[in-house]
Amino acid sequence: MQRLIPAMLIIAALIHLIPVTGVLGELHLAQLYGVRIQDPNLLILMQHRAVMFGLLGLLLVSAALIPAWRPLAYIAGLVSVTSFVMVAWSVGNYNDSIGRVVMADIAVTACLLVALAIDYWPGRFSTA
Template sequence: MKYFPTAALLIAGVIHLMPISGAAGVPTLARLYGIEISDPNIAILLQHRALLFGVLGAIMLFAIPIESLRITALFAGLVSATSFIGIAVWSGEYNHAIQRVVIADVIASALLAVALIVTFWLRRRAST
């Protein structure tokens, strides 16, 4: 039980690192998301998004050995993953590549939510 938050951070961190390759440019972004990117402004936004996911993934991985970062990293990852799921569901229409992202985020969300609960439970138990 005490290793669950570590495993969740590792898995969710890797999931969040996966899109960082999109920062390399439009061809990579097009492969990642199965879309055509003809507007350079959209390319800039998506490349920036890829970098931010890389930062978030790195924070989750750094939080594994640094207990003081864990709750923040778990919460940030959970907000990131659930917000994407919410936007996708609200939109209602997306391609197969985005569906893979939604599935990965559902997995990450479940892991991170349980890891948060376990982390709070372990801290409470240790303080009594």
């Protein structure tokens, strides 16, 4: 079961690393989110968001390899994904691309919660 923790963190990391391509510009962001970004200020914010996802993805990869980093990774990852899902649901009326992001974030939430549960309550998940 302990091998499942790094696997869940790597899956969460890979999903967080997908948006990093948005740093390459408006066309990449349009492909990711299904929206055109005409305002240069919004483009700056979205490209910075891509960088932040890269950092979070690297933290999750690092936590898969360095157990001491896992508490921070669990907190940062869960805050990231649950806040996005809550914002998307509260605003509503989002496009299919954003809907895929919501579903991906729900999957990441599940991965992080599984890893967290195994990490902090190992007796409950032993196969002995």
